[in-house]
Amino acid sequence: MNIPGSGIIKGLAVTARNFLGSYVEKDRLTTEQYPEERPKLPENARSFPFLVFDGEDPEAGMRCVSCKICEKECPPQCIYIVQDRDAAGKAIKRPKVFDIDISVCMSCQICVEVCPFESIRMDQDYELSSFDRFGSLVLGKSRLLKSNTYYRNIHPTEAAETDARLEADRKKKEAAAAAKAAAAEKAAAEKAAKAAVEPEVKA
Amino acid sequence: MSTSANTATISPGGMGVPPVCGAGSASPANLQTGGTPVLPERNQTIDVSLGPQHPSTHGVFRMNVTLDGETVTKLQPVFGYLHRNHEKIAEGNSWLAAMPYTDRLDYICPLTNNWAYALAVEKLAGIEVAERAEYIRVITAELTRLQNHTVFLGFILGDMGAWGSALMYAFREREKILDLFESLTGARMMCNYMRFGGCRCDLPAGWIQSARKLVDGFPAFLDEMEALLTGNEILLARLQGIAPLTAERAINGGLSGPCLRASGVDYDIRKVENYGVYNRFKFRVPRGSTGDCYDRFMIRVLEARESVEILKQAIAGIPEGPIVNPKAKQRGFRPPAGEAYGRIEGPKGELGFYLISNGSDRPYRFRIRPPSLINLTLLEELSIGTKIADVMVILGSIDIVLGEVDR
Ligand code: SF4
Ligand code: SF4
Numbered sequence: 001m002n003i004p005g006s007g008i009i010k011g012l013a014v015t016a017r018n019f020l021g022s023y024v025e026k027d028r029l030t031t032e033q034y035p036e037e038r039p040k041l042p043e044n045a046r047s048f049p050f051l052v053f054d055g056e057d058p059e060a061g062m063r064c065v066s067c068k069i070c071e072k073e074c075p076p077q078c079i080y081i082v083q084d085r086d087a088a089g090k091a092i093k094r095p096k097v098f099d100i101d102i103s104v105c106m107s108c109q110i111c112v113e114v115c116p117f118e119s120i121r122m123d124q125d126y127e128l129s130s131f132d133r134f135g136s137l138v139l140g141k142s143r144l145l146k147s148n149t150y151y152r153n154i155h156p157t158e159a160a161e162t163d164a165r166l167e168a169d170r171k172k173k174e175a176a177a178a179a180k181a182a183a184a185e186k187a188a189a190e191k192a193a194k195a196a197v198e199p200e201v202k203a
Numbered sequence: 204m205s206t207s208a209n210t211a212t213i214s215p216g217g218m219g220v221p222p223v224c225g226a227g228s229a230s231p232a233n234l235q236t237g238g239t240p241v242l243p244e245r246n247q248t249i250d251v252s253l254g255p256q257h258p259s260t261h262g263v264f265r266m267n268v269t270l271d272g273e274t275v276t277k278l279q280p281v282f283g284y285l286h287r288n289h290e291k292i293a294e295g296n297s298w299l300a301a302m303p304y305t306d307r308l309d310y311i312c313p314l315t316n317n318w319a320y321a322l323a324v325e326k327l328a329g330i331e332v333a334e335r336a337e338y339i340r341v342i343t344a345e346l347t348r349l350q351n352h353t354v355f356l357g358f359i360l361g362d363m364g365a366w367g368s369a370l371m372y373a374f375r376e377r378e379k380i381l382d383l384f385e386s387l388t389g390a391r392m393m394c395n396y397m398r399f400g401g402c403r404c405d406l407p408a409g410w411i412q413s414a415r416k417l418v419d420g421f422p423a424f425l426d427e428m429e430a431l432l433t434g435n436e437i438l439l440a441r442l443q444g445i446a447p448l449t450a451e452r453a454i455n456g457g458l459s460g461p462c463l464r465a466s467g468v469d470y471d472i473r474k475v476e477n478y479g480v481y482n483r484f485k486f487r488v489p490r491g492s493t494g495d496c497y498d499r500f501m502i503r504v505l506e507a508r509e510s511v512e513i514l515k516q517a518i519a520g521i522p523e524g525p526i527v528n529p530k531a532k533q534r535g536f537r538p539p540a541g542e543a544y545g546r547i548e549g550p551k552g553e554l555g556f557y558l559i560s561n562g563s564d565r566p567y568r569f570r571i572r573p574p575s576l577i578n579l580t581l582l583e584e585l586s587i588g589t590k591i592a593d594v595m596v597i598l599g600s601i602d603i604v605l606g607e608v609d610r
Contacts, residue, residue: 007434014431015368030375042386044407073534075292075300108303108395113403114534122389157407 043155046122048102049111051144058145063119065093070111070120078104079111098144102128103137118162124154248276251591255284261358261598262605266582273590278583285609293569298324298536301569303395309575309607310392312351314343314384315549317397322478323545323556324399328538330531336401337480338521342414343384343396344479344547345510345517349421350380351550352503352510355602356428359500362599363441364592369431376424379417386410399536401527411518418514425507433504439497446585446597448494456581460552460574462601465502466494472548479547484516496593499600537564551575551602571610575603 022029032039053061071079084096111120123146130136152159254265263284269277289308293301305320306313318340325332332340357373360366381391386407388394396403432438448458453466463470471488473481489505491498540562546555552574559568578601585601586594 005436007436007439011431011435014427017427018368018372028375030378042382042389042407044387044389044404045385046389069534073297073300075296075303106303107390107393109389109403110300110303110395 041124043157045124046107046109047126048105048107048123048128048139049100049109049120049144050123050146051098051141052119052121052148052151053145054148058142058147061147062094062145063117064095064098065117065119066095066098067117069114069116073114074105074111075108076104076106078102095141098141099138100144101138103133118166121151121155121158247271253594255281261603264598264603264605264608266594266598268586268591268594270591273592275586275589275591275594278586278594280579280582282605282608285605287610289610290569290571294566297534297564298399298538298566299533301566302397303393306393306395307606308571308573308610309549309551309554309604311354311604312347312550313392313394314340314347314388314396315547315554317394318344318479319545319547319549319554320556321397321399322547323543323558324538326545327541327543327558327560328399328536330400331528332479333401333525333528334522335405335524336397336526336528338517339402339406339526340397341479341481341484341517342514342521343387345514346380346383346414348510348550349507349514350377351602352507353377353380353424353428355503355599356432356500359596359599360432360438362595363438369428372424372428372431376421383410383414383417386413398527398531398533400531401525403527405526411521414514415518418511418518421511422508425504425511429504433501441593441596442497442500442600443495444493445496445593446589446600448581448585450494452581452584453494456584457577458552458581459577460549461502461506462494462499462552462578464488465491465498467492472546472553476546478545481513483520484513486510486513496596496600499602503602535564537562542568546572549574551604551607552578571607573607573610575605575607579603579608 018028021027052063053059054063055061066081066083068081068083071077071081078101080097080099080101081095082097084092084094086092107122109122112122128137148159148163152163249270251268251270252265253268255263263282265281265284267277267279267281268275287307289304293304296304302317302320305316308316324330353373353376357370360369384394385391387410388396388403448462448466450466450468453463453468458466459470459472467490469488469490472478473486474488486509489502489509491502538560540560542557542559544555544557546553548554553572554574555572557568557570557572558566561567582598582601585597589597
């Protein structure tokens, strides 16, 4: 055993090193002066979900087709969707009401994973405190819909992947449509040819 | 610390005497009865309710302590203040939806909780795990162990009444690990990262480099922490010889994790079960000898050093490849009927999930074996005969998290 008290002196030396070091080393002074200094969030950071729309008009560009998969899979059941109907009362692929109660939402991202239409994504907005629980913490469509540009801004890598996937899907669909059209044309041509042949047979 | 109780009541039998037992001070009433002070009876006790909001109880935990002077004669833990019905919620939800809830068990260590649940489900359904994901699991789990033990080192100082420097240094270091978690999983604490057969997303660019930097710098932090703490005479006086626990009692009490190994038992599930890819790494299992508070304290420092070793090997050896088994289904997952118990060596001890499936899309039974709760069962035995100020240290040395105790 060494001199009594030497352990404490050694400890105090550590404290002194940390105190003095905090003036020169960024590593030892990690406090961020929020709100003057804003934290730089990593790309993957997530807060609450939002809905992505393409183009300029949120309603027209909405990707959500109201399939309600996210509503069913959400662990705390905080999504509420009502499907829209046209004038004749026929269901259309668009939500009339899309509410997320973010005071219940646990930011788990499962809705994002299960959505087959790439329409719901995680936001990074964290300044959401309010005095009004129902007025401002139950987000309706108007507050949930954000543009794809915004999405590209906050999650560049993920958005690029999504865009590529959507683009590939669109191309595939176009190709399929073109093939279908071509097939239809071919069939029509064949039919016409047949029709042209048949009278001869009759005659 | 003994004065910070919320309520203090005198137990029956102490009528008419001052509430302090064994006090030799003469009160005016005593003097009037003839000049000789009447000493209170020796067997008088005082009941003190510690908690549930007392910071040194590590959350909403309450202890009803019966004191004779300053010596503890009885201790009744009262918990359940943080009960969230976790098991029942999981039974009412899909298999996947239980995953984010496991983050909230031991909220200091979300990734090991994820792993334990994923492991149990994989065992139940016989799912293979992608190779790369196994390495990521080891890396994240060992980082979790590092941050848990770091926080422990800070908090046990708080339990001894030294709020401040040590805790802040520990939190500063822990924050660096949490930054890594955030850039990988999107959240600092509620990661929800592991999936059946793998992990949710791949490592972002540059993550491995930052992890390597942190791991390389970590021993320096541990050295600093040790210079600050382990030689400190006050700390030694407060920890050495307090509440020793024999290996036999530790085993009989069902303890696991660092508390068990502090008593000298060589039992580490990473070695015993060889789950994941732990058999590919070289590491030692530290053990204590007497199982007193000092052993329980030091074992965390030593374990953190071993974790650093595992991390170095895992980071060097991480293979490329898919991050999740493509055959594993997440949504609409229906494991075959049966039961399985999956367990891992969590930072606090054996964390196990016992699952029963009846072939439907939700668990029939979802049972958690929480290390915190089971380690806590020996609290009374450890505390009896110690001073009240030591009870806090003993509780701190067991290292519990109430999210896991109450579930
Ligand atoms: S993040 Fe999770 S809790 Fe929140 S809306 Fe999506 S699924 Fe529900
Ligand atoms: S957000 Fe996605 S999953 Fe949810 S209803 Fe819309 S399309 Fe379906």
